[in-house]
Every structure is written in structure tokens, then in C-alpha cells.
Amino acid sequence: MILAGGSGTRFWPASRALRPKQVLALGGSELPLIAQTARRIEALCPAERAVVATGRALVEVTQQALPWFAPDAFLAEPVARNTAACIGWASSLIHRRDPEAVIAALPSDHLIADEAAFRGAVEQAFAVAEDGTIVTLGIKPDRPETGYGYIEAGSALSRGVHKVQRFVEKPDRAKAEEYLASGRYFWNSGMFFFRADAMLRAIQKHMPALASGLERIERAAERGAETERRETKQVFEALESVSIDYGIMERVEKLAVIPADIGWSDLGSWHSVWELGGKDARGNAGKALTVFVDGDRNLVEDLRSPGATPRVVALCGVSDLCVVQTDDALLIIPRERAQDVRKIVEELKRRGGPV
Amino acid sequence: MILAGGSGTRFWPASRALRPKQVLALGGSELPLIAQTARRIEALCPAERAVVATGRALVEVTQQALPWFAPDAFLAEPVARNTAACIGWASSLIHRRDPEAVIAALPSDHLIADEAAFRGAVEQAFAVAEDGTIVTLGIKPDRPETGYGYIEAGSALSRGVHKVQRFVEKPDRAKAEEYLASGRYFWNSGMFFFRADAMLRAIQKHMPALASGLERIERAAERGAETERRETKQVFEALESVSIDYGIMERVEKLAVIPADIGWSDLGSWHSVWELGGKDARGNAGKALTVFVDGDRNLVEDLRSPGATPRVVALCGVSDLCVVQTDDALLIIPRERAQDVRKIVEELKRRGGPV
Numbered sequence: 001m002i003l004a005g006g007s008g009t010r011f012w013p014a015s016r017a018l019r020p021k022q023v024l025a026l027g028g029s030e031l032p033l034i035a036q037t038a039r040r041i042e043a044l045c046p047a048e049r050a051v052v053a054t055g056r057a058l059v060e061v062t063q064q065a066l067p068w069f070a071p072d073a074f075l076a077e078p079v080a081r082n083t084a085a086c087i088g089w090a091s092s093l094i095h096r097r098d099p100e101a102v103i104a105a106l107p108s109d110h111l112i113a114d115e116a117a118f119r120g121a122v123e124q125a126f127a128v129a130e131d132g133t134i135v136t137l138g139i140k141p142d143r144p145e146t147g148y149g150y151i152e153a154g155s156a157l158s159r160g161v162h163k164v165q166r167f168v169e170k171p172d173r174a175k176a177e178e179y180l181a182s183g184r185y186f187w188n189s190g191m192f193f194f195r196a197d198a199m200l201r202a203i204q205k206h207m208p209a210l211a212s213g214l215e216r217i218e219r220a221a222e223r224g225a226e227t228e229r230r231e232t233k234q235v236f237e238a239l240e241s242v243s244i245d246y247g248i249m250e251r252v253e254k255l256a257v258i259p260a261d262i263g264w265s266d267l268g269s270w271h272s273v274w275e276l277g278g279k280d281a282r283g284n285a286g287k288a289l290t291v292f293v294d295g296d297r298n299l300v301e302d303l304r305s306p307g308a309t310p311r312v313v314a315l316c317g318v319s320d321l322c323v324v325q326t327d328d329a330l331l332i333i334p335r336e337r338a339q340d341v342r343k344i345v346e347e348l349k350r351r352g353g354p355v
Numbered sequence: 356m357i358l359a360g361g362s363g364t365r366f367w368p369a370s371r372a373l374r375p376k377q378v379l380a381l382g383g384s385e386l387p388l389i390a391q392t393a394r395r396i397e398a399l400c401p402a403e404r405a406v407v408a409t410g411r412a413l414v415e416v417t418q419q420a421l422p423w424f425a426p427d428a429f430l431a432e433p434v435a436r437n438t439a440a441c442i443g444w445a446s447s448l449i450h451r452r453d454p455e456a457v458i459a460a461l462p463s464d465h466l467i468a469d470e471a472a473f474r475g476a477v478e479q480a481f482a483v484a485e486d487g488t489i490v491t492l493g494i495k496p497d498r499p500e501t502g503y504g505y506i507e508a509g510s511a512l513s514r515g516v517h518k519v520q521r522f523v524e525k526p527d528r529a530k531a532e533e534y535l536a537s538g539r540y541f542w543n544s545g546m547f548f549f550r551a552d553a554m555l556r557a558i559q560k561h562m563p564a565l566a567s568g569l570e571r572i573e574r575a576a577e578r579g580a581e582t583e584r585r586e587t588k589q590v591f592e593a594l595e596s597v598s599i600d601y602g603i604m605e606r607v608e609k610l611a612v613i614p615a616d617i618g619w620s621d622l623g624s625w626h627s628v629w630e631l632g633g634k635d636a637r638g639n640a641g642k643a644l645t646v647f648v649d650g651d652r653n654l655v656e657d658l659r660s661p662g663a664t665p666r667v668v669a670l671c672g673v674s675d676l677c678v679v680q681t682d683d684a685l686l687i688i689p690r691e692r693a694q695d696v697r698k699i700v701e702e703l704k705r706r707g708g709p710v
Contacts, residue, residue: 013667293698312368312684312708314699317692321673323685329667330680332687337672343648344669353667 001090003190004034004054004062004108005080009345009355010269010338013329014303017355018057022109023065024303026267028277032065033267034108040115041104044122051075052108053090078233084247085210085239087192088203089232092214095196096221102129103199105192105244111276113263121260125193128161128256134202134249135193136164138186138257139264144176147268149188149245151257164255167245186259188245190266199248206251213239269338270322270331274299286313295319299335356445358545359389359409359417359463360435364700364710365624365693368684369658372710373412377464378420379658381622383632387420388622389463395470396459399477402428407463408445410435433588439602440565440594442547443558444587447569450551451576457484458554460547460599466631468618476615480548483516483611489557489604490548491519493541493612494619499531502623504543504600506612519610522600541614545621547599554603561606568594624693625677625686629654641668650674654690 007020015021022034029036038050047069054062056076063074075090087105094101104122112118125135138151147170154165167188171179179185194202204211213235220231249255265276277299279285284292286300293316300313301324308327315323322338324331333341348355362375370376377389384391393405402424409417411431418429430445442460449456459477467473480490493506502525509520522543526534534540559566568590575586604610620631632654634640639647641655648671655668656679663682670678677693679686688696703710 013669291699291702293695293702309683311682312703314368314684314686314688314696314703316686316688316695316699318676318687318689321687323687325685327666328664329669330678330685331669331671332673332676332678333669333671334673337649340648340671341669344646344671347646347648348667348669 001087001094001103001105002034002037002050002052002108003083003086003105004052004058005077005083005086006109007055007058009342012341012345012355013326013331014301014324019061020058020109021267023061026273027111027265033111034062034065037106037108037110038066038069040112040118041106041122044119044126045104047073051090051094053077053086055080078236080241081236081239082241083244084203084207084242085213085236087199087244087248088207088210088214089217089236091194091196091199091203092218095200096218099197101196102126103194103196105194107190107266109267110189111263111265111267113265113276114261117260118262121258121262122193124160125258128158128258129193129195129198131254132195132198132201133254133256134198134252135161135256135258136249137189137191137193137260137262139189140259140261141180141185141187144173144180145187146170146173146176148266150179150185151188153184153186153257153259157256160258162257162259164249164257167250186257187264189260189264192244192249198254202248202252207242207247210239210242210247270299270301270324270333270341271335271338273301274322274335284315289313291315293317295321297335298323301325356442356449356458356460357389357392357405357407357463358438358441358460359407359413360432360438360441361464362410362413364697367696367700367710368681368686369656369679374416375413375464376622378416381628382466382620388466389417389420392461392463392465393421393424395467395473396461396477399474399481400459406430406445406449408432408441433591435596436591436594437596438599439558439562439597440568440591442554442599442603443562443565443569444572444591446549446551446554446558447573450555451573454552456551457481458549458551460549462545462621464622465544466618466620466622468620468631469616472615473617476613476617477548479515480613483512483613484548484550484553486609487550487553487556488609488611489553489607490516490611490613491604492544492546492548492615492617494544495614495616496535496540496542499528499535500542501525501528501531503621505534505540506543508539508541508612508614512611515613517612517614519604519612522605541612542619543600544615544619547604553609557603557607562597562602565594565597565602625654625656625679625688625696626690626693628656629677629690639670644668646670648672650676652690653678656680 004022011021023032053075059076128135150168152165153162217232221228277285283297289312290300291314296319299322303326320335322333359377366376378387408430414431483490505523507520508517572587576583632640638652644667645655646669651674654677658681675690677688
């Protein structure tokens with residue numbers, strides 16, 4: 001289950017409302033992030049058994065990013081109602097196809113550098129999930145990051161598998177340093193592994209409104225695709241917007257975390273792209289037509305269409321900047337302020353023009 | 356006589372070897388600088404009596420910038436041999452057409468904000484030049500500029516007209532402050548006014564090699580245009596490269612300066628474009644599709660072709676930058692380092708690609 005509903009603005013101008021981060025080729029690959037995600041899990045779950053949950057408006061661009069996926073692999077949420085509704089709905093559909101299914105629910109827009117370690121962790125997670133446990137991968141922190149939620153690991157269930165003690169919100173710096181030092185806290189990767197029936201039971205118990213909505217959809221499906229489609233829309237529109245963490249994970253009993261060291265990054269901003277990508281001796285990252293004179297640690301991304309006129313990009317006497325160009329936009333922002341691209345998007349919205 | 360031989364790189368990427376500064380629409384006008392120059396003098400010297408001295412490779416682009424000029428107004432130097440050869444040759448050609456001509460020799464790539472004051476000064480200069488004096492406009496300095504040469508004014512010849520005491524090279528800061536305080540020093544604008552015959556006499560006296568070259572060309576002209584063309588090429592190739600300041604102005608006796616306060620700028624760099632152009636309350640200069648968030652005193656120039664895709668340019672958290680885009684290049688440089696675009700041009704040349 002590939003989760004591809006996001007349409008954030010942190011990668012403006014590359015990401016847009018209808019061209020979200022997961023369909024961009026970031027992280028040094030020629031493949032969109034979502035295709036990297038699909039390829040990464042392919043050996044364990046081939047495309048025929050994958051589903052991609054996305055928004056109605058994003059189906060086309062998502063299909064383009066996964067051209068080897070069959071059309072029925074794509075689930076279009078009628079309206080966005082956060083991850084609990086999305087994962088619940090997709091779990092219910094998978095359960096109909098295979099009542100014994102064990103599911104990996106994977107965000108579509110993260111990077112994982114160590115794919116072998118990732119596959120090892122996933123195999124272990126699938127095994128642990130067999131008995132109805134919901135399993136999450138916890139990323140071993142290498143810095144006191146304040147931008148992520150953490151999972152506190154409790155007692156060991158087996159080698160490399162712990163009970164989840166609790167989920168904790170993004171900490172302040174002092175807390176984050178404490179977490180890092182303790183060795184018991186892991187970043188919440190948003191990757192979950194569970195039996196479809198176990199998830200549906202958890203929803204039944206902790207989110208009864210969602211459960212009855214999913215049952216309505218299932219009953220409607222017996223009366224044909226059109227009825228199912230209409231009912232799905234009505235159900236979704238009536239649902240609350242609740243995250244899977246808040247709605248399910250923080251409440252279920254049988255919850256395990258597998259600490260994983262897999263070179264994970266959520267690629268949160270252009271700064272992360274610089275951080276994770278190749279750089280020259282002065283820390284500058286840019287392709288062939290880029291000229292850096294007297295400047296360090298800059299990122300230059302040319303994301304214009306393949307047919308665009310070759311363009312020299314010359315930076316002289318500037319450092320620590322992100323410079324990103326697309327066909328219709330140019331962004332210049334310091335790396336350390338890369339999160340602030342949202343301010344630009346807000347300003348563009350305020351002006352009433354396209355974003 | 357419009358002097359349009361320059362092909363500098365200070366306005367890279369807008370200026371290129373074959374698209375020099377004078378054909379760019381800078382300074383807030385829709386007209387190229389050279390067309391602004393021609394329009395500015397038009398009331399005193401209509402296009403039919405103007406000549407434009409430029410390099411052979413620049414004729415086409417120069418004609419495009421002055422579409423209302425007749426083709427025979429353009430003089431193409433076979434090779435560049437600096438301003439003495441250029442002004443000498445053009446003076447000789449004008450003298451053939453009109454032995455009584457009084458010439459204004461004007462750089463084609465400067466800005467003049469106060470056109471009425473400029474015309475007043477020019478009229479005065481023409482009057483003074485009638486008796487064979489070579490006249491230059493000296494710009495009243497408003498700051499201790501170290502980037503220009505100065506002219507020291509001597510005794511008054513008439514109201515607002517002084518004998519030239521001497522030309523001085525670009526001063527250091529201390530000297531420049533002294534010059535500014537004295538009130539006797541003016542910026543060398545490179546604008547000269549003289550009778551054609553007076554200039555030819557001065558060349559005869561101070562640059563005899565140039566004088567004999569010009570005579571060879573004149574004799575060749577009697578044998579037809581093709582002979583003249585061939586001889587001009589041979590003469591130019593054999594000439595030394597000498598500036599009019601060094602070769603003539605620093606040596607002639609009858610030399611006057613008219614101090615002028617005309618809002619002059621030589622538009623030396625992108626910094627000057629920012630300095631002289633319109634700006635918002637935070638000192639940012641950019642057209643409609645520019646977004647400035649948390650930044651001050653930036654210049655954004657979009658010099659792409661009129662047919663190019665509209666492009667948002669968003670600057671967030673940066674200040675005092677020049678950002679210039681053309682169809683095939685993008686420049687980012689701090690305003691105070693704007694002179695260093697030459698370093699980029701050097702780097703591009705080093706790489707062997709187009710500049």
C-alpha cells in the first residue's frame with residue numbers, strides 16, 4: 001500500500017498542487033520518488049499486488065510516475081480525509097481481495113539509501129505482523145532532530161523487535177538530545193506493517209465511525225461499481241480527518257517497533273536535497289551548465305522540461321543558497337530557510353495567481 | 356557620432372559578444388541604450404546627419420536597435436583599434452560630407468536622466484567648438500567615485516566653460532574625496548564636441564600615423580567603394596590601439612570643459628541598474644511576476660525573449676542580490692560584487708563553451 005495522497009508545497013516550485021513531491025525525481029535518481037518506493041519493495045511485493053492510494057486529482061500524474069502499474073492498482077480517494085481513512089479504506093479493499101493479506105503501508109515520498117537493510121527490516125516486520133501485531137519501522141536517529149515525531153521503544157519482544165511504549169510529538173531541542181542519548185527513541189517513519197484483518201479490527205475498536213463507513217462501502221460494492229463509487233464519496237465526505245498515528249497507533253495494544261538503520265530521509269525540503277545529493281569540493285551541487293565562482297555549499301536544480309533551451313546558471317559570491325528553476329518559476333532561498341518556501345506559496349495565493 | 360564599438364561583459368548574461376550593452380534596454384526604458392542616445396540628441400542632430408561607429412560583427416544588431424537610421428549611417432570598423440582610430444576615421448568621413456561639420460561624439464551606452472540640461476550643455480558645447488576648440492562635458496561629481504577618470508578644470512573661458520587643466524586617471528578614495536571637495540574636478544564623460552577639421556588637425560599634429568592612414572583611406576575612396584573598403588581594412592590593421600583621451604585630449608591645447616549636472620550614469624554594472632531604477636518600499640526592483648519575501652534591496656531582471664513562458668521569480672530570505680535571467684542564462688550575484696561577472700565570463704571561456 002503506497003500512500004500518495006500528499007500535495008505539499010515544501011518543494012515549490014517543483015511541487016505544485018497537481019505535481020506533488022512524490023512524482024518528482026529527487027535524491028539523485030532519474031525515477032520519481034514514488035517509483036523509487038515501488039521498486040524498493042518490488043522483490044517482496046510485486047506491482048500486481050500493490051495498491052496506490054492517492055487523491056482523485058492526482059491519479060493521472062501518479063499513474064504517469066508508475067507506468068508499469070495496472071490501472072486498478074490506483075485508489076482515488078474522493079476527498080482527502082487524512083491517513084486513518086486512507087489506510088482503513090485501502091485495507092478494506094485489500095482484505096476483500098485477500099482476507100489473509102499482510103500489508104506494508106509505505107509513504108511514497110521518502111528516500112532510503114540502504115535498500116538491503118530496508119528489505120531485511122521489512123521481511124522481519126512482515127513476520128512479526130503475521131500474528132496480528134501492527135509493526136512500525138523506527139528510524140535510528142543520528143542527530144537530535146526536532147522536525148520528526150519519535151517512538152519510544154519498550155521491552156523487547158524478540159531480537160530487534162520491541163513493544164511500542166508510546167508515540168511522542170516533535171520534541172524541543174533539549175528533549176531531542178535526551179531521546180538521542182537514551183538509545184530508546186526512534187523516528188516515526190510512517191511505515192506500518194499489519195494484517196488487513198488486524199487493521200480492520202483495530203478500526204472497529206478505536207474508530208467505529210470509520211469502521212461503519214467502510215462496511216457501508218463494502219455493502220455498496222455488492223450492488224456494483226457505480227453504487228460503490230457513490231457511497232465511497234458520501235462516506236468520505238462525512239468522515240473526520242484523523243491521522244493513523246492519532247486514531248489507531250496511539251491506541252492499539254499489539255504494537256511493535258523494529259529499529260532500523262536504513263539511510264532514511266523524509267526529504268523535507270530543498271535543504272535535504274542538497275544534504276543528501278552529490279557535491280563538489282566546495283560543497284556546491286549543480287549539473288554541467290552550472291558555474292560557481294567564489295561560493296560554497298549551494299544547490300542548483302534545473303527541473304525544466306527536457307526540451308528547454310540549455311541554460312547556464314552562474315552563481316558568483318553567494319553561499320548556502322538553493323536555486324531551483326522550472327519552466328515557469330525560479331526560486332532563490334537560503335538553505336537554512338528552505339522550509340519557508342511555504343511563505344512564497346502563501347504570497348502567490350494571496351495575489352490570486354497560479355501557485 | 357555615436358560610438359558603439361563596445362562589447363564588454365559587465366552586463367553578462369544580458370550582454371554578449373554579439374549583443375553588447377548599448378543594444379540592451381536598460382535604465383527603465385523600453386528602448387536600447389543606443390536608441391535612447393540617438394533620441395536624446397535628435398532635436399539637435401537628426402538621424403540623417405548621424406553616424407554610428409561600430410564593429411563589423413555588431414553592425415546588424417546595432418541597426419536593429421536603430422531601425423529608423425539609414426543603412427549608410429553605420430560605419431563598420433574592420434577591426435577594433437580603440438577610440439582614437441574610431442573617432443578619427445568617422446571625423447574624416449563626416450568631413451568629406453561636410454567640411455564645416457561640428458561633431459558631437461557620444462558614447463552609446465550611458466544614461467542621462469535630465470535631458471533638458473543635457474541639451475543645454477550640448478548647445479553650449481557646439482557653440483564653443485565653433486572656433487576649433489575641442490570641448491568635453493565634465494560631469495559634476497556627487498560622490499567620491501573611484502571608478503571614473505576626472506578632468507581638472509582650469510581658468511574660466513566664458514560663463515560655464517573652463518580650460519581643461521589636465522585629465523587624471525581613476526583616483527584612490529582619498530584623492531577622490533579631495534577632488535569632490537575642491538569643486539574643480541569633473542568626471543570624464545567621454546562626450547566630446549569638435550569641428551571635424553579641428554579634430555583632423557589635432558590628429559595630424561599628435562597622431563601622425565593615424566593621420567596618414569586616414570589620408571590613405573580618403574585617397575582610396577576616390578577610386579571607388581571597394582578600394583576604400585580594402586584600404587580601410589589594411590590601415591586599421593596596421594594602427595595602434597590608442598584611446599582618444601591618451602592620443603589627443605591629453606595633448607591638444609585648445610581644450611575646454613563644460614561642467615554639467617545632467618543625471619549622468621555610465622551604467623557600469625547590474626548594481627547601477629538597481630541604483631537608478633524604480634524600487635519598492637524595501638528597495639526591491641522587479642517586475643509583476645516577482646515575489647520578494649523577507650528580503651531587501653534586490654534586483655530581478657527578466658530579459659528573456661518576449662515569447663518566453665511567464666515565469667514567477669521568488670526570492671525568500673535574501674538581500675542585496677542581482678538576479679538576471681535571459682533565455683539561456685541565469686546570473687545570481689551580490690550587488691556589491693556586480694563587477695565580478697567578468698569572473699563568470701572568464702570561467703565560461705576557460706571551459707571552452709559559449710559565453
